[in-house]
Amino acid sequence: MHGYATRETREFLPRPYVIAQHLVRKLDQLRVNDPAFFWMKPHAKVTVVSSKHKITQVTILLDHASDIPANEVLRLCLERVIEPIMGDISGLEVRVNPYGAFRGGEFVTGSGSTGRKTAQDTYGGLIPHGVSAICGKSPCLPDRSGVYMARFVAKDLVRSGVADNVLVNVGYTGGREEPTFLQAQSGDGKNLSGLLGVYDFRPSAIIERLDLRRPIYQRTASYGHFGDEQFPWERRETLQMTGVEGTTAMVDSVAGPVTSHPHSTSSPARKAAGVRWGTPASCHPL
Structure with a gap:
């Protein structure tokens, strides 16, 4: 078992992982409280990539209704999620559902005895973690x-x-x-x-x-x-x-x-x- 802490953020966690947490929380808040996000389903994945202490890439996978255009999903995510948290996004590579609509992210494909990945539960894969959930x-x-x-x-x-x-x-x-x-x-x-x-x-x-x-x-x-x-x-x-x-x-x-x-x-x-x-x-x- 492993435990880690760093002064990099006020949460004592690696900055890319904290940013990913904030992005997911923001998505969830908008899904629940904002009518503009009526199309979003309760499953999303966020990946934040850092290189030399700089955030270089943000990828968001959203499970959503089939009748929402992809460009509208991208626009709302940029304006209401990514920019408010990241600030200036010049030079940042942003991907929202890069392979098309994210489907099958519910119990049909995600169930199992292990549950969610241990990396996501701990330090986002940035720090060693155990093999047990x-x-x-x-x-x-x-x-x-x-x-x-x-x-x-x-x-x-x-x-x-x-x-x-x-x-x-x-x-x-x-x-x-x-x-x-x-x-x-x-x-x-x-x-x-x-x-x-x-x-x-x-x-x-x-x-x-x-x-x-x-x-x-x-x-x-x-x-x-x-x-x-x-x-x-x-x-x-x-x-x-x-x-x-x-x-x-x-x-x-x-x-x-x-x-x-x-x-x-x-x-x-x-x-x-x-x-x-x-x-x-x-x-x-x-």
Whole structure:
């Protein structure tokens, strides 16, 4: 499982992915609220291409009624979606349904046990991601809780000023709750793994800390799992972390573990590191 955060945007996500999120949200808002978009169906795909920190291409695939002309679809998308978000689009290659009307984007062709692509749910394929889908998985499985915790920790470290971007990698194996692999690295190659000791990556502790047993997952069905501060793995509650390789960091906490585990908040190692926690959040059944 992988978690990533960057100072590139206020969402702590890669800029092309954030732009794609904004474009999809705008399309959905217009479909629901604007009569001019009566022809649009509830399925769209957006691809944003970046080269050398510059957005070079935007592609939009829309499922829509058959009686709307293609040039009208392009005009409305440019005027009401792309230009308001992108601003000056000179030099930007824009494609809207480049192969003709986008058809069959509903359950007939999109159903399956995996659900939406993991790349779309996480970082848009710009950052490594696991092979297991997140949507539909129980938070009791590290496939889901581990991904959320890795993102939570990466975002904490970037917010703290440790690095401008951080990638956290965590691996698990059957029959063992502790991760078998745990690593953090900055974009310039600095090893930040020594800062991970104050975090508890056991799935049971992650569920407790992020309060993952609540029915909060309907919102993850669209626009991805990251960037929305309503999700507990995206929120910030500040506590002071000191004494780790001479680093002082402001770490976000939603809830603290309640057991005296070697990686729990009540362990002597964490107390020595100066970590302070709030009251653990209550845990509700799914």
